[in-house]
Amino acid sequence: MSLLFLSLLFTLSCHSQADLIGDTCKKTLYPDLCISTLRSNPTSAAADVKGLVRIMFYATAVKATATLNQVNVLLKKTNDVVLIECLENCASEYASALNEIFTANKNVGSDIFAVKGVAADLVSETRDCEDTFADGPYKRKSPLTAENDVLGDLAGLVIEIVDSLG
Numbered sequence: 460m461s462l463l464f465l466s467l468l469f470t471l472s473c474h475s476q477a478d479l480i481g482d483t484c485k486k487t488l489y490p491d492l493c494i495s496t497l498r499s500n501p502t503s504a505a506a507d508v509k510g511l512v513r514i515m516f517y518a519t520a521v522k523a524t525a526t527l528n529q530v531n532v533l534l535k536k537t538n539d540v541v542l543i544e545c546l547e548n549c550a551s552e553y554a555s556a557l558n559e560i561f562t563a564n565k566n567v568g569s570d571i572f573a574v575k576g577v578a579a580d581l582v583s584e585t586r587d588c589e590d591t592f593a594d595g596p597y598k599r600k601s602p603l604t605a606e607n608d609v610l611g612d613l614a615g616l617v618i619e620i621v622d623s624l625g
Contacts, residue, residue, distance in 0.1 A: 581614035
């Protein structure tokens, strides 16, 4: 009998946590990205909303790191002076963003305004990276558009989940 009770309690707990992710994500602009990102992290099963913010920040940091690595690969492959200038600008934006993300993640739960500010800055930094390619006399297609879009969306999700904290 006690084994049945424990099994039922575990099932209810898992269902409740799945509802937290679903309920949180359905209020965002990108619910599918939100759900897939949070559920891909095994710690989300036991996380509260603050934990979900931390997980989303972690995913944002992973994406920013991957994008920065891609920028560095592209820098090694080109001799185009204008492209190098654009990519170096993006590298600077991403390096700065990564430092801010790790600091802000520590502040989840204590300084929500700072957390939202960092996420908003990250959205701006992805746009700034894109604008680098679109501005000036040497306009060109950005090789980072897809990465910048996803990273901006992830940062936007951080803001939306933080807003749900009240």
